[in-house]
Amino acid sequence: MNEKLPINKSIRELGDARAGLLFRALLEQTQDQVYFKDLNSKFVWVSDVMLSKYKLESMDDLLGKSDFDFFSREHAQKTFEEEQRLIRDDERLVNYVEKEIWPDGRITYVTSTKVPLRLDSGEIVGILGITRDITDEVKIQHQLEESRALLLKRNAIMEEDLQSARTVQRMTIPGLLPDVPFADVAVSITSLNEVCGDLVTFPLQNDRRMSLVLGDISGHGVTAGLFTMLAKHLADFYLKNESCGPDEALFVLDRHLEGLIPEGFLTAVAGVFYRKNEDELYVSLASSCQPPVLWYRSQTQEVEIVKMRGEGALGLGICDSFECRSLRLSRGDCLLFATDGATELENPDGVQLGVAKWAELFRGVGALDTEEIIRRLLTELERFSGGRFPQDDTTLLAVRIK
Template sequence: MDDESQDRLELALQASNEGVWDWYVGEEDIYYSARLLRLLGYDESSAPNVIARSAEYLHDEDIEDFQNSLRDALSPDAADNLAADCRYRHPDGQWHWFRIRGVVVRDEEGKALRVVGSFIDISRRKMAEISLEEERYRLRELIDNVPVNVYYKDKESKFVMANTSIAKRFGEETGEDLVGKTDHDFFGKAHADTARADEINIMETRKPQINVIQRENWEGKDDTWVEITKLPWLDRHGNLLGTFGVTSDISNLVRTQRLLTNAAEQLRQRNIAFEEELQLAREIQQALLPQSVEGLILRAHDREVSFACRYTPASEMAGDFYEVMPISQDCIGILVCDVMGHGVRASLIVSMLRGLIEKERDSATSPEWFLYGINDGLVSILERADVTLFATAIYCVVDLKKGTLSYSCAGHPAPIVTRLNKTRQLAHSDGKKNPALGLMPKSTYTTRSISLDDIDRMVIFTDGLHEVENNDSQQLGIDKIIEKIHETSPQKIDKSLDSLIDYARKHSVGGDFNDDVCLFAMDVGSGL
């Protein structure tokens, strides 16, 4: 070969990333082209015979395949071609992939004399193939292990690929078992026909079905429910191949939803009945409250006492209440009570307290004994029921003959009084709060008296008024209540209570009370 032809060959081999070798079978020497020497990483004087000494230079996993291919190629009755893809250890320690090709030259008797061939560096291609295989493997692992059914179908709606999940669902072992089958092999005719019609429509319109819930009818099995997404299957050029989809078995969800729907309907019916009973109970509770005290006036011994009240329950069933109990022509008892919490439980305690009040009417002239009897009865009931509840209360006796207001508090705020443009909160019976009702048996209560001459107006209130909170969780507080009562003291008693309620609402979040509010007030004047 002349130099020009040799150069042309070298350029062609270089362009193809290929080098030439020539080996006489059985000899140690081997010829490598300049290009192949560069690929192998050796010069001509040190280059090893990779073909004859493959075990020293090829990857352990490739040695056996290469040697088998070489042995077969050299056999008298074999084809004359050698073909193997192997990893070769480069002198720099890196592994290079080579596609080794060779043609055997034989004598007249068929004995192999010489092998001429090429090495092609396919490292980049091989790494790309390995990467692609790994990517396909990861994708297949994902498809086979996701808890949903994934499948591809051809234009005839025959399965082309399916994951393990859908295979198990159809009673098969692997996705390969579904290949070539259709929905008619598993479902009832009606459902299979519907599925086929849907897939034809998807292929014709190229419009997918997204998150469609369907009922599946099986042959010989109970119906199931699935959420389906089906799309047209196109190749990378946009040519239609069929359909593919993802389905999720939502049978348990549907069954649960139906149970919840039934339960919700039952609860709705029960709630209606409960609301009706609650409304009846509220009407009864409201009916048990004293009739409006507006217009109620107690006159005797040159004095006149008028009354007003405001009652604002926080719920249908309230825990605050008041009682006005005539004792004699010139004496009246006033009870304001606040049961812990509100709602049905609180209203039940209210009912108990009303019964105890009736029982203790004989001691109504003595605030301390009146509260003592109510507390003893309530503690006894709650202990038998193994319930912990309590109620605060204030009981006042207005005696025009004696000209006094006597009161006793059971864990309740003391009244606020106004006299001659001064407003203050009265002291508790003995300087400290007595225990609330229902907590301790045999609790003692003390009475404090004040002359009616020291009262122009008295206001009794429950904690729902002064404990109302604003957006910063700050309570209104008793001091603010005192200021407002003082500010509105020139107003008539009804107007004063309305102003007090409005003032508290403006302080509250959203203008509402979170607890029951009960206000009871009286004005003391001359009866002349």
């Protein structure tokens, strides 16, 4: 293919005689690679940018040359056969992406348009081509595709890890519900994400005593989920001791979590139910920035909002003491614990449910069994939010005194 064939001078005459000054100005100024080839796919005329690309000083250095003089033989042969087919079949290629392989191994990419070149008589005398270099764009596209593939792979690994974390968390939080002779217990944990930032645990359970901790790690996702497991472990360890009160448990959690939760904290409420004798059942409660516990009193069928003073969230090292409240409970009484995913739930107008409305909802269902209480309250939360529940991790815990 390197044999010198006669150049079809009619194409040069077309450029010189008919295009004139405008034609020359176009070829000098355009940044696209514009070229004319004869019937043998040899260059006849090109834009100045092509001379620069091929490192040639003048048009005379290009005349009579073909792609075989500049590209790899594989690429040049493919281009030659393609152009000969366009000439033979009178077809055109418009804006297609072409990969160029240079003799030194470099690879560039261009968009090319090639059409048969005709004289006024209709005779095809060669090929007109317009090529634009898109190497940078293609490289960016390849990088994006590689990044996307890597991201998909990492996401798949992360999703698998999340599923494992969620499975482990659901097996351990809350774990087995208490089976004690003096109370029925029901729990619902609704997670905003795959892994929940709420925790509920029952460290001590026997015929005369039951302890619990309900908490909320700030933030969401895996980090919050990991620290729920740590907080549960600490609560289980210390509240298994019958001498440990709820206020002491919160103090210990604060000290052990201090500085561990990145830019975060734990809010929690702890409770210890205990019998003094067969006729007297009490609960001691302490809270750190959790919504108030609601106490449904069976004798009056009213709900009392049990507020407790707490000096701050846990894990910040700022809590020296917690108010501990003791309540004497009667048969049929029910205590409702909840994280702020319930009380801070917003309706479509952006208005929060609030503690007072939450207590009102509980009053309407407080006489029901614990599982039905939870089910009804979840329905009310869904209704209040206009179908946008949950907006945060939300845990509900109901304890009915037998």
